[in-house]
Amino acid sequence: MQSYLQFRRIGLAAQAQIQRDLEKAQLVTIKPQPAENLVPRSSSSEKDPHEGEEPREEDDKASSDKDIESGDQVNENENQVEKAESLDSSPAHGSSASTNSSDLAEIQPVEIERHHTATTVQTQYTARAALGHTLTGIHARDRQTHEGAGGKVFVVGWEGELDPTWPRNWSHFKRTGVTLQISAIAFVVTAASAIDSTILPQAAEEFGVSEVVESLATGIYLVGFGLGSLIAGPFSETFGRNAVYMGSLFIFMIWIMASGLAPNIGAQIAFRFLAGFCASTPLVCSGGSISDLYNPLEKTYGFPLYALSAFIGPILAPVIGSYIGPSSAISWRWTEWVCLIMAGLVLVICIAAMPETYGPLLLTWKAAHLRQITGDDRFRAEHEIVDSTLFSRLKVAMTRPFLMLTEPIVMSMTLYLTVVYIVLFTFLDGYTYIFQETYGISQGLTNVIFVAMFLGVLSVGFLIPPIYRMTVNELERARTKGEKMFNPEVRLWFCMLGAAPAIPISLFWMGWTAYPNISIWSPIIASFVFGFGITGIFITAYMYIIDSYEVYSASALTFVSLVRYVVAGGMTVVGIPFYENLGTHYTCTILACISTLLVPIPYIFYKYGYIIRRNSKYAVSREV
DSSP states (O other): HHHHHHHEEEEEEEHHHHHHHHHOOOOOOOOOOOGGGOOOOOOOSSSOOTTOOOOHHHHHHHHHHSSOOSOOOOOOOOOOHHHHHHHOOOSSSOOGHHHHHEEEOOOOOOOOEEOOOOHHHHOOOOOHHHHHHOOOOOOOEEOOGGGOOOOOEEEEOOTTTTTTTTTTGGGGGHHHHHHHHHHHHHHHHHHHHHHGGGHHHHHHHHHHHHHHTHHHHHHHHHHHHHHHHHHHEEEHHHHHHHHHHHHHHHHHHHHHHHHHHHHSHHHHHHHHHHHHHTHHHHHHHHHHEEEEEEETHEEEEEEEHHHHHTTTHHHHHHTTTTTTTTTTSOOOOOOHHHHHHHHHHHHHHHHHOOOOOOHHHHHHHHHHHHHHHOOOOOOEEHHHOOEEEEEEHHHHHHHGGGGGGGHHHHHHHHHHHHHHHHHHHHHHHIIIIIIIIHOOOOOOHHHTTHHHHHHHHHGGGGGGGHHHHHHHHHHHHHHTTSSOOHHHEEEEGHHIIIHHHEEEEHEEEEEEEEHHTTHHHHHHHHHHHHHHHHHHHHHHHHHHHHHHHGGHHHHHHHHHHHHHHHEEEEEEOOOOHHHHHHHHHHHHHHHHHHHHHHTHHHHHHHHHHHHHHHHHHSSOOOOO
């Protein structure tokens, strides 16, 4: 719904822009037509004999020295301009006051009365060609060889840095709302990844399999997550963020419902894999959405806002499903029904309230309106000039991520996040051994203890204000040296201010204080510290990769998602034998020792990251 209304507002904004720019240039006259007489003009009709001809250089020089002979004064309806401007400046997602029927009237083409002034005659421009050269944000150039047949094309861009249709210029309230909606989608799909771990005994008993086999329902979902990440990005670049977010969420709901109705373990595992495959979209595309909405400085708080909201999915899922399994009133299958209900609510909210943020698609919409209004088929967004098919994008997306195998930054951050996710998802099984068997508490209460980890996740928010101030100082320092951007190493502060050492500290703490004669609050507090650590590492890894690789960041993040989810999915299945054979103390100790080896990574990159980037084939070489 919001995408449709947004499409209409962009049309009004385009018509208002034409009005403003023509008033300044006074090249042509726009004659308002009665609604019943307005017929869309095809690109092939009424071709001017001079259209498409190249202007001569001497004519361009002569035209700059002559006064423009204007036609009649531009006489467009001022009310329409005011409505368009008010719609664009609306801070909300289209309130009732700004989306009434008169404001959203069909955008009709207007007849352009051609006045061949001294300028247009001497430069061989028709009135329509002159319009393409006049509009702000429109770049007139010849088509390149790889862009198809020759001829002039008017490349549509933003109307300056303050263009109200550019998502980065939306109000903070509106951008925060969009961010939270994306986080809500991520919360639902990540909660579904972990919630089945709360009903292992009951599901295994009904299907007649061991708990290790039933844990495949969680592991195979994560494998689907990883494999789905290879195609989610190209789809979002072809159809836009909203279509992919909502389309994949709807298909995800179908597979979750099928999983809840599964008659045997084979069907459950198959449907869980398909659900995970469709659920990868928000985790892959979220980085792009945040970049759509926030400039590099604003991402210092914009991305953590998304991460804190989205990362709590696999942590709160055990709490949500804690008493479903042991309950005698409802079936264990209600874990899937709860996910289905949450997904349905989020889908309805997003359909009603989430606008499109993908810049190239918004410019494509604007170009379509300009073609309709002017009748000139040469208005094109850069995104639609090059004939890049979905297949070609898929080919790049499924091959380029593996080129990152040679990138030290990507490989190090992938290893770091993979270890963290292995620990997190083995905890889904391990908490039974750490708390339930050690302290004799119930299955439901054991899962409730994940609330401590949830509070640790939220505690990362206290780091945002000081890190934002440090980022502002770094940006000012960069600008004094003539650079527009700070070093990507600024993004490492979330790790360096405690998140990196928090992982091994919490694991040693939890492993060697989980004794019946030591208070249960000791491993609970360790869970809090672990939640703080994993979130800080996640924010650091994503933001550092995005800033270090820029145009290649999508491929780098796809590789990170693929590896960490496939490996974590496999380790989830061996989690139960791991804890049963080695015991709580040695299992946590082994994981703590591995994570200790990774602690120096952010500090090394902070010191020597610029050297690594300078010698990289894909990373930016900027050094301030």
